[in-house]
Amino acid sequence: MTEGRADAVGIHDDEAARKRLRRRYAAERRFRAYGLGAIGIAMLALVVLLASVTRSGLPAFTQHELTLEIHYDAELLDPDGTRDPEVLGRADYAKPVRAALASLFPAVEGRRERRQLAGLVSKGAVFELRERVLAAPELVGTREPVRVPLSDEADQYLKGKIRTDLPESQRKVSDRQIAWIEDLRGRGLVHQVFNFRFLSSGDSREPELAGIWGAAVGSLLTLLVTLLLSFPVGVAAAVYLEEFAPRNRWTDLIEVNINNLAAVPSIVFGLLGLAVFLNFFGLPRSAPLVGGMVLALMTLPTVIIASRAAILSVPPSIREAALGVGASPLQVVVQHVLPLALPGILTGTIIGMARALGETAPLLMIGMVAFVVDVPDGPLAPATALPVQIFLWADSPEPAFREKTAAAIMVLLAFLIIMNLAAVLLRNRFERRW
Amino acid sequence: MTAVEPTNATKVRVGDLSVFYGEKQALFGVDLDVPANQVTALIGPSGCGKSTFLRCVNRMNDVIDGCRVTGSILLDGVDVNDRTLDVVQLRARVGMVFQKPNPFPKSVWENVAYGPRIHGIASSHAELDRIVISSLDRAGLLKEVQDRLHEPGTSLSGGQQQRLCIARAIAVSPEVILMDEPCSALDPIATATIEGLIDELREKFTIVIVTHNMQQAARVSQRTAFFHLGEIVEEGETGKIFTNPTDQRTQDYITGRFG
Numbered sequence: 001m002t003e004g005r006a007d008a009v010g011i012h013d014d015e016a017a018r019k020r021l022r023r024r025y026a027a028e029r030r031f032r033a034y035g036l037g038a039i040g041i042a043m044l045a046l047v048v049l050l051a052s053v054t055r056s057g058l059p060a061f062t063q064h065e066l067t068l069e070i071h072y073d074a075e076l077l078d079p080d081g082t083r084d085p086e087v088l089g090r091a092d093y094a095k096p097v098r099a100a101l102a103s104l105f106p107a108v109e110g111r112r113e114r115r116q117l118a119g120l121v122s123k124g125a126v127f128e129l130r131e132r133v134l135a136a137p138e139l140v141g142t143r144e145p146v147r148v149p150l151s152d153e154a155d156q157y158l159k160g161k162i163r164t165d166l167p168e169s170q171r172k173v174s175d176r177q178i179a180w181i182e183d184l185r186g187r188g189l190v191h192q193v194f195n196f197r198f199l200s201s202g203d204s205r206e207p208e209l210a211g212i213w214g215a216a217v218g219s220l221l222t223l224l225v226t227l228l229l230s231f232p233v234g235v236a237a238a239v240y241l242e243e244f245a246p247r248n249r250w251t252d253l254i255e256v257n258i259n260n261l262a263a264v265p266s267i268v269f270g271l272l273g274l275a276v277f278l279n280f281f282g283l284p285r286s287a288p289l290v291g292g293m294v295l296a297l298m299t300l301p302t303v304i305i306a307s308r309a310a311i312l313s314v315p316p317s318i319r320e321a322a323l324g325v326g327a328s329p330l331q332v333v334v335q336h337v338l339p340l341a342l343p344g345i346l347t348g349t350i351i352g353m354a355r356a357l358g359e360t361a362p363l364l365m366i367g368m369v370a371f372v373v374d375v376p377d378g379p380l381a382p383a384t385a386l387p388v389q390i391f392l393w394a395d396s397p398e399p400a401f402r403e404k405t406a407a408a409i410m411v412l413l414a415f416l417i418i419m420n421l422a423a424v425l426l427r428n429r430f431e432r433r434w
Numbered sequence: 435m436t437a438v439e440p441t442n443a444t445k446v447r448v449g450d451l452s453v454f455y456g457e458k459q460a461l462f463g464v465d466l467d468v469p470a471n472q473v474t475a476l477i478g479p480s481g482c483g484k485s486t487f488l489r490c491v492n493r494m495n496d497v498i499d500g501c502r503v504t505g506s507i508l509l510d511g512v513d514v515n516d517r518t519l520d521v522v523q524l525r526a527r528v529g530m531v532f533q534k535p536n537p538f539p540k541s542v543w544e545n546v547a548y549g550p551r552i553h554g555i556a557s558s559h560a561e562l563d564r565i566v567i568s569s570l571d572r573a574g575l576l577k578e579v580q581d582r583l584h585e586p587g588t589s590l591s592g593g594q595q596q597r598l599c600i601a602r603a604i605a606v607s608p609e610v611i612l613m614d615e616p617c618s619a620l621d622p623i624a625t626a627t628i629e630g631l632i633d634e635l636r637e638k639f640t641i642v643i644v645t646h647n648m649q650q651a652a653r654v655s656q657r658t659a660f661f662h663l664g665e666i667v668e669e670g671e672t673g674k675i676f677t678n679p680t681d682q683r684t685q686d687y688i689t690g691r692f693g
C-alpha cells in the first residue's frame with residue numbers, strides 16, 4: 001500500500017468522516033419523518049372531513065313513515081263517478097289523510113289541535129296519494145293501509161335531533177305532538193325506511209321531500225355539455241399548436257393567453273356567460289346547456305395545457321419513424337402521437353371535469369341557482385347543479401336541511417370518486433403496455 | 435424511368451446544395467452523385483453536416499422550423515423539392531433508417547405492415563402478411579422473431595430493433611435507403627449482421643450510409659464521400675479514398691489524426 005492510498009483511506013475513515021456520515025443519515029431520517037408527517041396530516045384531515053360529513057349526512061338517507069288506513073272516499077274524490085283523470089287530479093286528498101289521522105286519535109278536538117296532529121304528516125302525503133289514485137283509479141271507494149312520510153319535525157324528533165329538555169316554546173315539536181308520536185310508535189305504525197325520495201326526486205320546500213336527483217341530473221347534463229365541448233376543442237387546439245403551428249410571435253401570444261385563461265377566477269367566466277350567452281344570444285337562463293358552455297370555457301385551458309404536455313412527451317423519434325416511411329402529418333398525429341398521448345390527455349380532461357363538477361360561482365351568474373323542483377329532462381330545461389344545491393340547502397333555515405346538505409356533499413364526493421376511478425381505469429386501458 | 439437503365443446509372447444527383455438552420459449555414463454548395471445499386475458512405479467529423487445532407491434527400495428537413503434548403507436534388511432526374519412531387523410519395527421511394535432504433539410501440543408485425551398499409555401497397559391481408567414476412571426475412575430477422583410476431587417491437591434487443599427498422603423501411607419497396615449511423619448503438623456481432631445485410635440489399639436498393647466507423651465504410655461501401663465543415667472535401671471510389679486520398683484533410687481524418 002502506498003503512502004497516498006493510506007492517506008486516502010484515512011480521510012474517509014477518521015472520526016470526522018464518521019461524524020459526517022452520521023449527520024447525513026440523521027438528515028435522511030429527519031427528511032423521511034417530515035414526509036411521513038406530511039402524509040399523516042393530509043390523511044388525518046381527509047379522515048376528519050369524511051367522518052364529519054358522513055356522520056351528519058347519513059341520517060338523511062333514512063326517513064320515518066307512518067302507516068295510515070286511507071279511505072279513498074268516492075263521495076269526496078269523484079262525486080260524479082266518472083273516474084275522469086282531470087277530476088281525480090283536482091280532488092282534495094288532504095281530507096282522507098286528516099280523516100285517517102282523526103280515526104287514530106278520536107279524542108282530538110278543536111282546530112288548533114287538529115292542525116297540530118295534521119302537522120305530523122308531511123305535506124307530500126297528499127301528492128303521493130294523488131299519484132297513487134291517478135295511476136290506479138280503481139282504488140276510489142276502497143280502503144288500504146298506506147305509508148306516508150312524516151313531516152321533517154316529527155322525523156327529526158324520531159332521529160333524536162330535537163332536544164326535549166328545552167322549554168316547549170323553543171322547539172319545533174310540541175309536547176302534544178311528542179305524545180302522539182310516541183303513541184304511534186307504541187302501536188307499531190312508525191317505520192324507519194331507506195329514503196328513496198332523497199335519491200330520486202328534485203328539490204322541495206319540505207325537507208322530508210327534498211331530493212338530490214334533480215341536481216345530480218343537472219350536474220350530469222352540464223358536465224356532458226362541458227365534455228362534448230372542451231374535449232374535442234381542447235385536443236384539436238393542442239394538436240394544432242404542438243404539431244402544426246409555426247413558432248412565431250402569434251403562437252407565443254396565444255400560448256401566454258391560454259396560460260392566463262387557466263388562472264382566471266371562475267366567476268369571471270360566469271359573468272362572460274351571462275353577458276354573451278344569455279344577454280346577447282338570448283339562451284335560456286338556468287339551463288345546463290349554458291352552464292356546460294360556461295364551464296367548458298373554464299375547463300378549456302386546463303384541457304389544452306394537459307394535452308399539449310402529453311403530446312410533447314411523445315418521443316420525436318416516433319414522429320420521425322412514421323414520417324420516414326411516408327406517413328402524412330395527419331397520419332402521424334392520428335395514428336401515432338394521439339394514441340400515445342391519450343392517457344395524459346384523458347387525465348387532464350378528467351381533472352378539468354372534476355373541477356367543473358365542483359364549481360358553483362359561474363353557475364350562480366347564469367341562474368342555475370334557481371329553486372327547481374322538477375328533475376330536468378334535457379339540456380334546455382331549468383336545472384341546478386350539485387354544488388349549487390349544497391349551497392342552497394346550507395342556506396335554508398330548517399334544521400332538517402342540515403343533514404340533507406351533508407348528504408348532498410356525500411353524493412358529490414361519490415361523483416368525484418367515480419370520475420377519478422374512471423380516469424384510472426381509462427388510463428390503464430390506454431396506457432402503452434410496452 | 436426509361437426502359438433500359440444501366441446498372442450504375444446515377445440515382446440521386448445533388449447539385450450545389452446549401453442548407454441553413456435559421457442564420458446558421460450547415461451545408462455549403464455540396465455536389466454529389468449517388469450511383470444506383472451501390473452503397474455510398476458518408477464520413478466526416480461530428481457536426482460536418484452528414485445527417486443534414488441525408489435528411490435533404492427525403493425532405494425530412496421540412497419538419498424543422500427555420501430550415502431552408504437551396505440547390506437541386508434530382509431523384510431519377512426529378513427534383514425532390516419540385517412542387518409537383520408529393521413528399522409522401524417521395525418518402526415511399528426514399529426510405530430512412532435512423533441512428534437510434536425507433537420501432538413503433540406496436541407489434542413486430544404491425545411495425546412492418548404500417549408502411550405498406552398507408553401506401554395501399556397490399557390489396558389483401560394475405561398479401562400484406564406476405565410482404566411483412568419477406569421484409570423480415572430480407573432484414574435477416576425472420577428466424578429470430580418468427581414466433582413473436584405479435585409481441586411488441588420494443589421488446590426486441592437493440593440489434594433486432596434496428597433490423598426491424600430496416601425491415602420496416604424495405605417493406606415499402608423504396609428505391610433508395612438512407613441510413614444514419616445505423617450501427618452506432620449496436621455491438622460488433624449485431625453490426626456484422628447488419629453490414630452483411632447492407633451488402634445484400636445493395637442488389638435491389640441504392641444505399642446511402644453515414645458512419646463514423648472507417649472500417650465499416652471500407653467494408654460495406656463502393657463509394658465514399660468525406661464531409662468537412664459543411665463541404666464535401668473528397669469523393670470517389672472507396673478503395674481509392676482509403677488508400678490514396680488526394681486531400682490532406684481526408685488523409686488526416688482517415689488515419690485518425692482529427693475528428
Ligand SMILES: Nc1ncnc2c1ncn2[C@@H]1O[C@H](COP(=O)(O)OP(=O)(O)OP(=O)(O)O)[C@@H](O)[C@H]1O
Binds near residue numbers: 455460481483487
Ligand atoms: N435542427 C437543427 N437546428 C439547428 N442547427 C442544426 C440542426 N440540426 C443540425 N444543426 C447544425 O448543423 C450542423 C450539421 O449537423 P449534422 O447533424 O448534419 O451533423 P452530422 O455530420 O450528422 O454530425 P454527427 O456525426 O455528430 O451526427 C451542426 O453544426 C449542427 O449544429
Ligand SMILES: [Mg+2]
Binds near residue numbers: 484485486614
Ligand atoms: Mg448525424
